[in-house]
Amino acid sequence: MNWTFFHKLGSPKWFYDISGKLLPWFIFFGFSLLIAGMIWGLAFAPKDYQQGDSFRIIYLHVPSAILAQSCYMMMAAAALVSLVWKMKLADVFIYSAAPIGALFTFLALFTGAVWGKPTWGTWWVWDARLTAMLVLLFLYFGVISLQSALEDAQLASKATSILVLVGVVNIPIIKYSVDWWNTLHQPATFKLTEKPAMVPEMWIPLLVMVIGIYCFFTAVILMRMRNEILLRERKTKWVDALL
């Protein structure tokens, strides 16, 4: 296998060039998929026979919940890369992704609360999956505050990598603990191994939203990373030549 691309990833300049070319595409696909999925889901998808129209918040809730969780997994992968191969870009990714992950976790909790009011009759219950998401939000806050507390950039990014990895070891333990502790939430909507329980008219717009939100996330991450790269590499020749 050719590993050249992997080594190239170590070069901020290469990443800056290539991400500049990819960025417009992600912005375009992100927004068009989100708008299409939103209109399809909110206006054309059939009503739920039990929950009526209130179920439509699923089109925002599920994509943000999926992204919130996978964002932490991506950060953990980047943390491993940063500690093992000492790649600067991995640090930049963790730095850029943490606030966005926290934001999507909050969005998932908020839309969940709005959805919970008509269906469960309450804004908040101490249910296993809600609590696990809340803990995930706390983990994101921990990462963000550690990043900002340590002034030395090198120390901050390495320390954050360790914290993210410690967190990712703990996430399954926390998840199973709260699962055992209490449960009310409906099971996951999408499973890789099974066909979804919903009719296709309902889950296809949801899938469009999920892909759209990933494109949107990638676009935002690329923008934040490019910005951060310029800041961190401001003393190099290529940034000098660029600006």
Next chain:
Amino acid sequence: MTNTSNSLSSVLKVILVREYLCASRHRQAFINPLVFFAIIIALFPLGVSPEPGFLSLAAVGVVWVGALLSSMLSLDNLFMKDYEDGSLEQMVLSAQPLYLILLVKSFVHWTLTGLPLILISPLLALMLHLDFQHLPVLLLTLIMGTPVINLIGGIGAALTVSLRSSGVLVSLLVLPLTIPVLIFGSGAVQASIDGSVINGHLAILAMLLMLSLTLAPFATSAALKLSVSN
């Protein structure tokens, strides 16, 4: 060349003695978290309700949350002084495995913070009207749970040791990670009150203890090497 296993055990012994000696010179640092623990316990009847029926229901959770919070307070003692006077650097540079040195340090720290806390907890639990017959279970869960809190807390303390004031930050990093300990620690006592089996809870607590004993010192030593090298 000297026998390595011999020198390893002698190094660990030196560290053990040194830790106790240092602690005996700063007794107040280890008494304060205990007083804090007692105050937290006292705040609940004052703030919520002094009614025995409510208190006996809430007792387990209150004692466990109090134990968690006061353990956070004593985490500063773990590495701060050693970092400031440079002895932490010597431990990191030492030829002996940092992993074992940290285990010894954690053990000493637990005997000075966790153990006293466990010893006064029956008294405080009785003040919260916890039934006498559930005290052994509470003690058992605390004996298994407080080392886990100390070991996970060590990671947070190591990550933030280079900061002047790290109090709230350490709690912010560590508390979410200790949630499983809280769930199964108080869950075991709750199960005993409900008259159901407690073996499952205790088995998971034991698993958490084993996992943190084997894994946490790795993360702590990586964090310490980082903090010291800067």
